[in-house]
Amino acid sequence: MSEVMSKLKKDYIYNLLLKGQREDGRAFDEIRDITLETHVIDKAEGSAKVQYGNTQVLVGVKIQVGTPFPDSPDVGVIITSLELNPIASPTFESGPPRENAIEMARVTDRGIRESGAIDLKKLCITRGEEVWMVFIDIHVLNDEGNIINAASLGAIAALMTSIVPAERNGKGEDFMLPVREMPVCISLADIGGELMIDPGRNEETVCETKIMITSNQDGSICAMQKSGEGALSEKQVLQAVTIACEKAAQVREEHLLKI
Amino acid sequence: MNKKIVIPGQFISNNVKNAGSGTYVDDGKVYSLLYGILNDKKRINVLPFSGKYIPSRNDLVIGTVIVVTPSNWIFELGSAYDGLLHVSEFPRRVDSAQMKGIMNVGDSAIIRIKDVNTAMKVELTMRERGLRAINYGRVIEIMPTKVPRLIGHSGSMITMLQKETNCEIFVGQNGRVWINGKDNDMDRLGVAIDMISRNSNVSGLTEMIFRFFRNGNDVNDVTRTSFEDTDDIRADDME
Amino acid sequence: MSKPEKFFDENGLRLDGRRVDEIRPMKIEVGVLSRADGSCYLEWGNNKVLAGVFGPRELHPRRMQRPDTAIVRYRYNMAAFSVEDRIRPGPNRRSTEISKVSREAFEPVVMTHLYPSAVIDVFAEVLQADAGTRTAAINAAAIALADAGIPMKGLVSACAVGKVDGKLVLDLGKEEDNYGDADLPVAMTQDGDITLIQMDGNLTQDEFKEAMEMVKVGGKQILEIQREALKSKFSQFKTEEIEEAAVIETPEPDATIDETVGIETEVDESVETDTEVIETEDDNEKVGAVFVEDDANDKEPDENTDDEDVEEGEINE
Numbered sequence: 176m177s178e179v180m181s182k183l184k185k186d187y188i189y190n191l192l193l194k195g196q197r198e199d200g201r202a203f204d205e206i207r208d209i210t211l212e213t214h215v216i217d218k219a220e221g222s223a224k225v226q227y228g229n230t231q232v233l234v235g236v237k238i239q240v241g242t243p244f245p246d247s248p249d250v251g252v253i254i255t256s257l258e259l260n261p262i263a264s265p266t267f268e269s270g271p272p273r274e275n276a277i278e279m280a281r282v283t284d285r286g287i288r289e290s291g292a293i294d295l296k297k298l299c300i301t302r303g304e305e306v307w308m309v310f311i312d313i314h315v316l317n318d319e320g321n322i323i324n325a326a327s328l329g330a331i332a333a334l335m336t337s338i339v340p341a342e343r344n345g346k347g348e349d350f351m352l353p354v355r356e357m358p359v360c361i362s363l364a365d366i367g368g369e370l371m372i373d374p375g376r377n378e379e380t381v382c383e384t385k386i387m388i389t390s391n392q393d394g395s396i397c398a399m400q401k402s403g404e405g406a407l408s409e410k411q412v413l414q415a416v417t418i419a420c421e422k423a424a425q426v427r428e429e430h431l432l433k434i
Numbered sequence: 435m436n437k438k439i440v441i442p443g444q445f446i447s448n449n450v451k452n453a454g455s456g457t458y459v460d461d462g463k464v465y466s467l468l469y470g471i472l473n474d475k476k477r478i479n480v481l482p483f484s485g486k487y488i489p490s491r492n493d494l495v496i497g498t499v500i501v502v503t504p505s506n507w508i509f510e511l512g513s514a515y516d517g518l519l520h521v522s523e524f525p526r527r528v529d530s531a532q533m534k535g536i537m538n539v540g541d542s543a544i545i546r547i548k549d550v551n552t553a554m555k556v557e558l559t560m561r562e563r564g565l566r567a568i569n570y571g572r573v574i575e576i577m578p579t580k581v582p583r584l585i586g587h588s589g590s591m592i593t594m595l596q597k598e599t600n601c602e603i604f605v606g607q608n609g610r611v612w613i614n615g616k617d618n619d620m621d622r623l624g625v626a627i628d629m630i631s632r633n634s635n636v637s638g639l640t641e642m643i644f645r646f647f648r649n650g651n652d653v654n655d656v657t658r659t660s661f662e663d664t665d666d667i668r669a670d671d672m673e
Numbered sequence: 674m675s676k677p678e679k680f681f682d683e684n685g686l687r688l689d690g691r692r693v694d695e696i697r698p699m700k701i702e703v704g705v706l707s708r709a710d711g712s713c714y715l716e717w718g719n720n721k722v723l724a725g726v727f728g729p730r731e732l733h734p735r736r737m738q739r740p741d742t743a744i745v746r747y748r749y750n751m752a753a754f755s756v757e758d759r760i761r762p763g764p765n766r767r768s769t770e771i772s773k774v775s776r777e778a779f780e781p782v783v784m785t786h787l788y789p790s791a792v793i794d795v796f797a798e799v800l801q802a803d804a805g806t807r808t809a810a811i812n813a814a815a816i817a818l819a820d821a822g823i824p825m826k827g828l829v830s831a832c833a834v835g836k837v838d839g840k841l842v843l844d845l846g847k848e849e850d851n852y853g854d855a856d857l858p859v860a861m862t863q864d865g866d867i868t869l870i871q872m873d874g875n876l877t878q879d880e881f882k883e884a885m886e887m888v889k890v891g892g893k894q895i896l897e898i899q900r901e902a903l904k905s906k907f908s909q910f911k912t913e914e915i916e917e918a919a920v921i922e923t924p925e926p927d928a929t930i931d932e933t934v935g936i937e938t939e940v941d942e943s944v945e946t947d948t949e950v951i952e953t954e955d956d957n958e959k960v961g962a963v964f965v966e967d968d969a970n971d972k973e974p975d976e977n978t979d980d981e982d983v984e985e986g987e988i989n990e
Contacts, residue, residue, distance in 0.1 A: 239759065310753065486729055486730070
């Protein structure tokens, strides 16, 4: 099921844009209110509930003993899954994840992996035989746009609160998951040539192109994805990077550093 | 008289003869079918807090084209059911090949529900003065259950909205409201409609909205000043 | 988790301090999802479930449509992290069975015949599982259905009863569920009709009878909690607003403008005055009148034909 948006609504959003306005009154570079709660699911090794405006995402981390990949026998494994559950939107359908869900899961995964957020070497139990496997499961509960930013913020927050259940598995004492970086993903949508941060649902529907940029504490970039059928100018991409890194620092400061 | 929140299955009355909308009768007793507000001043009715629009013959609605077939435009009506506008129900003769040129996916129109059969197949018509595609203005959506509130007694609310904003307004029975006017007038009207929708259970609503227009943009202030005891509010609302 | 040495203390209280006939604390929030037509978040002991309802809405593919009634779909789904050992996302045999019996638990109360050809989707997400997730999900789903404005003869309330150490206990906790001798989840209507019953384990017929008595009492308690949750959704809203109002200014008692809205007595020309040329005879009549015909005609043939029906008749001409 895809949603057909009326042309009147599209025109409305474009007309606002010409006046420098957005549907919900935000500035182009203003992120919706974020709430972040951790330790929400006791059954998980770590968990976080994130609200970006009314977009709601729940992330749970489970950590289990598993076998390492043959080409990396001494490092732990990260597996990120994201489900666009049909409870989250009238347009989502039951069934295995499709390309959108898979794309979001992989973008989240890259942010965590490439930033080196988890010290995977410390997750080796016995070289070549046993390592800790970290499952990041992202459960999308309500889609009001920009799920990916909520998902990635939830993922890193859940990881930061995760405890490796060594005792339960007969592997010594429990320890905090070694997290050493806080990647934050920021999305910008291109609507009529203007970049809008944290697109809401209608903005996401109207825009042809989005860019997602994940950056680290030192301002370096660790993951990026252009998504959608349009194209971005080089200038736009550069501008997006500047904004994303700046806003990521703000989100990190206001939310992750308080965990 | 009894004005209160009821939930599905709640016993309301023994007066079976007065059982009205949103109720059912079982073993000589009237129960609520819905989660909503009870109005038993005359007949026993329950006005639901929420619910989808159910197409009904002769209703005027605003729809959006979601599919164009060789002989039909299929409209989404914000309802449990989509509607079919056969090419012969367009005001003038149209060839299959021209259909998308006249109304394409994403276009909106004011249409009348011509007929609904028992399986809820919804047939639409535009063969009437005033029914047309809408290419300008805005469409605002409210809960269909709030449409009467937006219109007001004898159209008091809608008349006032029109007068205060100089906007054209059309209220579709399916909760879609088309407005047209100057941008800033439409902005104010949009805010007012949102207030009405959020405060539909409040008494003095027309007055509240009137003050909103006269006192400028201090929406919250106006909103806050007009809350009263729920029972009265609801009583008023329902009469 | 290992089997506890004993399930009851010297006073006959259970591991978590409950009496044998006591249910775990339940916390409910109504209307928590903006995209669903109705929703409910429910915590019951350590269970955390979220129910969302969509519909009635168009059912695709069309071949699944039934011309005389809506169908109900129910999807019970556990989040991967909701249990001790991660489970793979997506349906499995257990969740498929639970979805089926849960859907059937609602079919007797949901007025599906009012929405021919449509579908009502109920999604129940188990976010944290701690014994009794199917009953928790049903309790949340009943509220979400009401919140969506779906007409129902009543709510459905569900609770389990079981046997532990030879003793019957209401609303099994995790250890009782894992190491008990019997588990009997039941869903019921407000009249006590059973709309879901499953059992595993071992009970004598006498024990079964007693168990049913216990679970009926539990169901009634839950029904009360569900009703309270629905009723408080709007009263809370009111209280907050009034408090704010008090800070700003005292509410003014009323309005010179006559603005009462009639659901049944609405005057006709209302929209006409405001909308260009379109004549609208009946724009205000029908909200809330949707169910009248079915109700009067299908269900209670003896009922008076009354002014409302006449109005409906006029509308249809």
